[in-house]
Amino acid sequence: xxxxxxxxxxSAKLLDVQAVAELLGCSTRHxxxxxxxxRMPAPVKLGALVRWSASAIRQxxxxxxxxxxxxxxxxx
Numbered sequence: 001x002x003x004x005x006x007x008x009x010x011s012a013k014l015l016d017v018q019a020v021a022e023l024l025g026c027s028t029r030h031x032x033x034x035x036x037x038x039r040m041p042a043p044v045k046l047g048a049l050v051r052w053s054a055s056a057i058r059q060x061x062x063x064x065x066x067x068x069x070x071x072x073x074x075x076x
Contacts, residue, residue, distance in 0.1 A: 014044060014051035023057060038069035 017028045024031065034040040041056040060068070 013054040039067045
């Protein structure tokens, strides 16, 4: 039996820094810089792990990568 991702599963997926860097076409260090500066969606921290919501990253990219701190209703 193979695992099939439903749209709900795909939207709940968490990405590591390498996956986010590949989506953005930049280095992993640059992803951390963007995150630390509040220029991208905040990560989810699971102990020592840092992950980003795949759906939040996709929405952010689709919106033109605006600075998150300046987005209305954004909290960091």
